[in-house]
Each structure stands twice: as structure tokens, then as C-alpha cells.
Amino acid sequence: MGEIMVRVYAPIARPTIGSVGKTGIWRSVKPVVNYDKCINCYLCWMYCPEGCIDIIDDMVRIDYDYCKGCGICSNVCPVKAIEMVREE
Numbered sequence: 001m002g003e004i005m006v007r008v009y010a011p012i013a014r015p016t017i018g019s020v021g022k023t024g025i026w027r028s029v030k031p032v033v034n035y036d037k038c039i040n041c042y043l044c045w046m047y048c049p050e051g052c053i054d055i056i057d058d059m060v061r062i063d064y065d066y067c068k069g070c071g072i073c074s075n076v077c078p079v080k081a082i083e084m085v086r087e088e
């Protein structure tokens, strides 16, 4: 009997355009960083399940093309520097 290959497509941290597209359009609330409060601990960067937080010039930057608004970054931030704001 021949071998059957089954391919499973699952969401990945940074889907490319053309696979599942820019997943940020699923978001109803978005995280907004208050850089006056941020202490650059990078916990949000470590815990973001989408891998959509980058560190640029030592500061965290959220890639809203892929952020799904789960709020984990806001929850893990020790100084409450990330506010979840409803999308317009």
C-alpha cells in the first residue's frame, strides 16, 4: 500500500503574507506601549505568542500587522506600561 502524506497547516508565530495573511486584522483591542513607564525588561517580547514584538533601538515595538490583541503582553508587564485599547 502506498504511503499517504498528510500536511497540516497550523498557525505559526510570523505567518507570511500568502499563507494566512496579516493576522492583525482579527484584532478587536490593541496593545499600546506607554514609553514613559516602560523599563525595557522585555518580558512582553518574551511572552508574546505571535512573536510580533520587536526590539528596535533597545525599545519594544509592536508589529500591528500580526498582533492579534490577546493582551498577554499587557498582563505580563510588571509596570503596567501596556494598555489594551479598543480598535476604532
Ligand code: SF4
Binding pocket: 031, 047, 048, 049, 050, 051, 052, 053, 062, 066, 067, 068, 069, 070, 071, 072, 073, 074
Ligand atoms: S496583544 Fe498578544 S499578540 Fe499582540 S503584542 Fe501583545 S502578546 Fe503579542
Ligand code: SF4
Binding pocket: 033, 037, 038, 039, 040, 041, 042, 043, 044, 045, 060, 073, 076, 077, 078, 079, 080, 081, 082
Ligand atoms: S513588559 Fe512592559 S516594561 Fe517590560 S519591555 Fe514590555 S512594555 Fe516595557
